[in-house]
Amino acid sequence: MAKIPLLKEVVKLIFSKPATIQYPREETPVEPDARGRQYADLSKCVGCSLCMIECPPKAIRMEKIPEGYEVPKRNARKIYPVVDYFKCIYCYRCVTVCPTKAYVVTNEYRLASDAPVNSRELSLSTLKKASQEPSQGEGVSKQ
Amino acid sequence: MTEEVSKVDKVVEIPMTVEIPVGPQHPAVHEPILIKVYAEGEYVVKAEAYTGYNHRGIEKLAEKKTFYQDIFLCGRVCGICNAVHADCYVRALEHILNKEPPPRAKYLRTLVMELERLHSHMLILAVTAEIVGFDTLFMHMMRDRELIMKAKEIVTGNRVLADYIMVGGVRRDLNSEKMDKLKKILTKVEPRIRYYWRVFEEDVTLNKRLVEVGRLTPAQVTSHGLLGPVARASGVATDSRYHDAYDAYAEVPFRIVTRKEGDCMARSLVRFEEMQVSLEICRYILNHLPEGEAVPDERRLPRRFPEGEAFTTVEAPRGELTYYVMSKGGVNPYRVKIRTPSYNNIINTVPFYVGHMVADVPAILASYDPCISCMERVTVIDLRRGTRKKVSVRDLARGEA
Amino acid sequence: MSSDPLEIPDVLKPIENLLKGVTVMKPGRVVALLEPGDVVKAYVALKARYGETGLYFSTLVATDLKDEGKIRIDYYINVLEKNQYVVLRTYVPRDDPRIESLLKEAPAALPGECEAYDLLGVVFEGNPHLRRAFFVPEEVAEKDIFPLRKDAGV
Ligand code: SF4
Numbered sequence A: 001m002a003k004i005p006l007l008k009e010v011v012k013l014i015f016s017k018p019a020t021i022q023y024p025r026e027e028t029p030v031e032p033d034a035r036g037r038q039y040a041d042l043s044k045c046v047g048c049s050l051c052m053i054e055c056p057p058k059a060i061r062m063e064k065i066p067e068g069y070e071v072p073k074r075n076a077r078k079i080y081p082v083v084d085y086f087k088c089i090y091c092y093r094c095v096t097v098c099p100t101k102a103y104v105v106t107n108e109y110r111l112a113s114d115a116p117v118n119s120r121e122l123s124l125s126t127l128k129k130a131s132q133e134p135s136q137g138e139g140v141s142k143q
Numbered sequence B: 001m002t003e004e005v006s007k008v009d010k011v012v013e014i015p016m017t018v019e020i021p022v023g024p025q026h027p028a029v030h031e032p033i034l035i036k037v038y039a040e041g042e043y044v045v046k047a048e049a050y051t052g053y054n055h056r057g058i059e060k061l062a063e064k065k066t067f068y069q070d071i072f073l074c075g076r077v078c079g080i081c082n083a084v085h086a087d088c089y090v091r092a093l094e095h096i097l098n099k100e101p102p103p104r105a106k107y108l109r110t111l112v113m114e115l116e117r118l119h120s121h122m123l124i125l126a127v128t129a130e131i132v133g134f135d136t137l138f139m140h141m142m143r144d145r146e147l148i149m150k151a152k153e154i155v156t157g158n159r160v161l162a163d164y165i166m167v168g169g170v171r172r173d174l175n176s177e178k179m180d181k182l183k184k185i186l187t188k189v190e191p192r193i194r195y196y197w198r199v200f201e202e203d204v205t206l207n208k209r210l211v212e213v214g215r216l217t218p219a220q221v222t223s224h225g226l227l228g229p230v231a232r233a234s235g236v237a238t239d240s241r242y243h244d245a246y247d248a249y250a251e252v253p254f255r256i257v258t259r260k261e262g263d264c265m266a267r268s269l270v271r272f273e274e275m276q277v278s279l280e281i282c283r284y285i286l287n288h289l290p291e292g293e294a295v296p297d298e299r300r301l302p303r304r305f306p307e308g309e310a311f312t313t314v315e316a317p318r319g320e321l322t323y324y325v326m327s328k329g330g331v332n333p334y335r336v337k338i339r340t341p342s343y344n345n346i347i348n349t350v351p352f353y354v355g356h357m358v359a360d361v362p363a364i365l366a367s368y369d370p371c372i373s374c375m376e377r378v379t380v381i382d383l384r385r386g387t388r389k390k391v392s393v394r395d396l397a398r399g400e401a
Numbered sequence C: 001m002s003s004d005p006l007e008i009p010d011v012l013k014p015i016e017n018l019l020k021g022v023t024v025m026k027p028g029r030v031v032a033l034l035e036p037g038d039v040v041k042a043y044v045a046l047k048a049r050y051g052e053t054g055l056y057f058s059t060l061v062a063t064d065l066k067d068e069g070k071i072r073i074d075y076y077i078n079v080l081e082k083n084q085y086v087v088l089r090t091y092v093p094r095d096d097p098r099i100e101s102l103l104k105e106a107p108a109a110l111p112g113e114c115e116a117y118d119l120l121g122v123v124f125e126g127n128p129h130l131r132r133a134f135f136v137p138e139e140v141a142e143k144d145i146f147p148l149r150k151d152a153g154v
């Protein structure tokens, strides 16, 4: 008696396309607001280190902003958070505790790699290079 | 149990007994537990559980981290039922803080937990099918389980680890677009569940392997503290959703599913019916979601906690999950005790393997729905991975010696 | 914790004579303070009143109270008939934590007792299954460390 519905199912499935997603040839559909890679926008970050303190797996390290970048004045200590994406559990606690809402969130989930990946470059790319006149640097920090 | 143990001890003396390690790598479900069964012919005369393959020291770790960091730690006790863990812990914190989440947040929490129940039940039912040799059914159910995972991703932002529940509310809100998507998914899933339900009820293979196997009486259930679908399949109506009426369960209509038979099949069917109930709850929530705020500003939550203690329970997919949190003030909890349903369900049921066929042991184990990471969270070593390996190799040797 | 002037709740009536005090733990759990020797008696009395399928043993929580030199043991029992959680709470000295095992009356206490022994060193007399390294790795167990004690240094 159970054979009939099962048979119907089998026939149906023979003619349908596979349910498996052929990654990487095919993209895995993710929600636009899925929790993926996040990084600090350094034009907003004030270097308060709160995100580092709150991060449950201690995936964030505070680093000195290297020479040659225009650092907003509010960030007096000139430090910024670097997220180690291998340690990060994507809980977004850092995003929600940041007093200046500095984190940029994305739904990027393809983070596997041989080399360590972190948010250093992404974060630094949010700052202007300080090749121009210093007066312009002040202009940025006033915003 | 004492009776059984003494009886069994005598049998072991008989030299004809064969010791068969079931596990630890793949006893039945893909979880590390070793159940040593001693068999005489085809029948089990004694069974012992060896645990410790997955110890991570979460309770000790929780004492060292802050209250808020522990929310995420608790969510990672178990991958499958992470939202219920977080909910249970967060509610304990809320009791200590004397805080009450807004109604909309309560409903959303309930929604996530019910979605979790759906996919957890689908997983274990699929695994049950796989164990009795019905791999196709396993594949199909896992495929449709993906829909629920998607629903969870829509609500929480991640298909597995929700990290959704926060002191004083939830961490994301739903908009009408997302709600429509969820409703569509629920409509799609429902006929599938009904279909699998029928397969379980009618299929010859499944019936032969599951009916009349691993029967538990109500007295065995209560004396051994068995919980969740295992208890309900034996007619014991325990359900924390009813006992504690936490979150929105006080307002959402639902019923406790029980059956009388108490065998593996009954446990599977209880799970099917519960999925039906879960679907109804989800639908009710989507249609009756109260208006208002649900997401607290995490930057404004108190960092320090007052002294206090709380004991909360939650009906996880596998049964009643309990958290005890004690605070002595400050930013770290003094004691966090987690008692997961699998902990009772697996260790305490070991004597009940006696008298069954060896081939039935995996099927029975699967019907208890073990979740080993839930069971073992209590060691201390920080080098988690290294230790785990050591333990498993050593115990493996012991198991096979 | 002093004995509260709180009225004895209905659910504790069967063990009225054993009580050393009653408090309430959030949310709404009745806590019965008992002498260590009375826990088993209390459980038997509760079981006699509510029947074998009328209650079940849920959780055992042992907590190291280092400053007070005690270990606190809580037995959480869900009385299904009354739909109420009862906590049997007792204290044992920290340097010689011993208490009678509940195993005969409630086999459900097995994992809880094993865990409390393994992690805190509480000896449950009459439980034949107690052994070190039930949960903790052997390296720790061999050194005689009880990891959940506050001074374990791990
Ligand atoms: S998402 Fe969580 S784990 Fe990742 S860096 Fe932020 S706080 Fe840390």
Ligand code: SF4
Pocket (backbone or CB within 6 Å): A040, A044, A045, A046, A047, A048, A049, A050, A051, A052, A080, A081, A097, A098, A099, A100, A101, A102, A103
């Ligand atoms: S919490 Fe925000 S402002 Fe503070 S260091 Fe982190 S990113 Fe910068």
